[in-house]
Amino acid sequence: xxxxxxxxxxxxxxxxxxxxxxxxxxxxxxxxxxxxxxxxxxxxxxxxxxxxxxxxxxxxxxxxxxxxxxxxxxxxxxxxxxxxxxxxxxxxxxxxxxxxxxxxxxxxxxxxxxxxxxxxxxxx
Amino acid sequence: xxxxxxxxxxxxxxxxxxxxxxxxxxxxxxxxxxxxxxxxxxxxxxxxxxxxxxxxxxxxxxxxxxxxxxxxxxxxxxxxxxxxxxxxxxxxxxxxxxxxxxxxxxxxxxxxxxxxxxxxxxxxxxxxxxxxxxxxxxxxxxxxxxxxxxxxxxxxxxxxxxxxxxxxxxxxxxxxxxxxxxxxxxxxxxxxxxxxxxxxxxxxxxxxxxxxxxxxxxxxxxxxxxxxxxxxxxx
Numbered sequence: 001x002x003x004x005x006x007x008x009x010x011x012x013x014x015x016x017x018x019x020x021x022x023x024x025x026x027x028x029x030x031x032x033x034x035x036x037x038x039x040x041x042x043x044x045x046x047x048x049x050x051x052x053x054x055x056x057x058x059x060x061x062x063x064x065x066x067x068x069x070x071x072x073x074x075x076x077x078x079x080x081x082x083x084x085x086x087x088x089x090x091x092x093x094x095x096x097x098x099x100x101x102x103x104x105x106x107x108x109x110x111x112x113x114x115x116x117x118x119x120x121x122x123x124x
Numbered sequence: 125x126x127x128x129x130x131x132x133x134x135x136x137x138x139x140x141x142x143x144x145x146x147x148x149x150x151x152x153x154x155x156x157x158x159x160x161x162x163x164x165x166x167x168x169x170x171x172x173x174x175x176x177x178x179x180x181x182x183x184x185x186x187x188x189x190x191x192x193x194x195x196x197x198x199x200x201x202x203x204x205x206x207x208x209x210x211x212x213x214x215x216x217x218x219x220x221x222x223x224x225x226x227x228x229x230x231x232x233x234x235x236x237x238x239x240x241x242x243x244x245x246x247x248x249x250x251x252x253x254x255x256x257x258x259x260x261x262x263x264x265x266x267x268x269x270x271x272x273x274x275x276x277x278x279x280x281x282x283x284x285x286x287x288x289x290x291x292x293x294x295x296x297x298x299x300x301x302x303x304x305x306x307x308x309x310x311x312x313x314x315x316x317x318x319x320x321x322x323x324x325x326x327x328x329x330x331x332x333x334x335x336x337x338x339x340x341x342x343x344x345x346x347x348x349x350x351x352x353x354x355x356x357x358x359x
Contacts, residue, residue: 047343049339050336050337050339051195077333081330
């Protein structure tokens, strides 16, 4: 029994540690008509990579619970050229993400800009 | 004294030779960025043949645009789509006597344009096809055949696709590059489709980066492997 509980804890830990999967959504996955969809929360996981970068953001809800949102954004190559400072976007940071909401009601968004706690903004 | 003169003459000859080589650097060489503001897109309603329309309609009907998006699986569309540029990713053109090499950062695609050569009688089908080229003045004329049939990407095409490109620097001072692309594919299109793709010179300090695309797929595999291991350890 104790082993089962330990296994359950380990499984939960692995899921929590598991990197975000192969996120790359076609633009049709997002409502591109809405460009000011905003989420404020704490970064749990972030990876700058190709074809799209990925982030998981823990967002507080009005009822006191939280929701983990999957956020997709531009490729690491393009972000580098646009001056994003990756050392300043880390797990544990409080940030505001702005972009397109999911077109199908998922807890997902495509991010076009991020505002750090000190007001610094990186865009596109 | 004679030796000094000979040495001076040699140095002069060498500098003239080097200068003439420097002048010969073709204007299309360098790093370029796609310029969407001036470029044309492949038509949304190209002149499909009946067969071409059937192929495209069937593919679209059988693929979910979100779940079955080839981009999600790091699928590079190859030619002719890649001749139409790729988002904001740079393209580096390297010119040598016998080959022009076009290095596209997006998906790390490489095109080799063989100069002073002809196509093989039966080119092995590849995504970027087999390209031969020649110079028409300062314009590089590229002829590509042997392209593997592909229905996704901006230009759905059959293995009969034939692409002719005329690539030259425009606007004076090498500030822009124009690729006039003509796509002929009798299986898919009832006539030739011409598209103009412009590039602008990349800023001086631009450097090409690698583009590794499959890390997410590997992350999925690793997560699944870890989950399987945990499952196997259950009593």
